[in-house]
Amino acid sequence: MPELPEVEVTRRQLEPLLVGRRVARVYTTVPSYFFLTPPTELRRRLRGRRFELVERIGKYLLARLDNGDRLLLHLGMTGQIFGSGIASVRLLSSAAGASLTPEAQLEAFRPDKHTHLRVRFDDAGPEVIFRDARKFGKVQLMRPDEPSERLDRLGPDALAARGRRLFAEIRTRRVAIKSLLLDQSLLAGVGNIYADEALFLAGVRPTRPGRRVTAEECERIARAVRKVLRRSIATGGSSISDYVQPDGSDGAYQDERRVYGREGEPCPRCRARIRRHVIGQRSSHYCPRCQT
DNA sequence: AGACTAACCTGAAAGC
């Protein structure tokens, strides 16, 4: 599930695939929840444009065009962005993906019904493809001066999390610290996996109300958030659900998870059994002994 | 304002 590290890894690999190249043609699926800008308008306005840079804000990607327009991309839950030149890409989750024949796995990617955006360029290089089975992802083409309430709502980037600021924001809140870490207006980029991992490193139980978290613990949480995100970026992100890097390979951070998805397994620090608890409609994982 | 819930979507996994 794409959070800040997966989006940042995507940004780094997408940049050389886009920057300096001119759009020859755009293919889309039909209008849906996925398209904040209607697909016909998107195709028309992208054609002939050249990409200038790709930046990341929280979990959003923003690709700037030579006319000042900005292409906003969000991977949602199951988004995959990759170049078409790769030998193969994991289209489905592990079990079904493993059942593909060797021939099918070696075959170059073919656009399917979940390929909502495909950009062809005026050179011989690879196309850029955006798939998203569940369509929780987003595409929007914004005018240069067009305000974005989505982006304006975002808090500071989670890679630069500050304990002091976090403490000031949560010190009166009654909701669980886990839910507060997921609030993108407080800290932009943390999702379910890294919230659990950071709270484990900080030794704070995810159910604890925000106002019961001390200033010192906020420092520990902010430090843990930065550390977990940086390490995940370095390993290519987590490929737990559908996420793949733009070069088609899987990330490796899922192998370094300490608590997420490890209910019943021993805590890596004290060997107590990891517990799972639903907080704000999301599964949360923690060590009952290490996290208080 | 803040807390809480439903809805969006579809494939995998679990249940029967």
Add this chain to the structure above:
DNA sequence: TGCTTTCAGGTTAGTC
């Protein structure tokens, strides 16, 4: 085996 239900979660919108 095959059908049905549940689950996954990023984000928004709606209610209280």
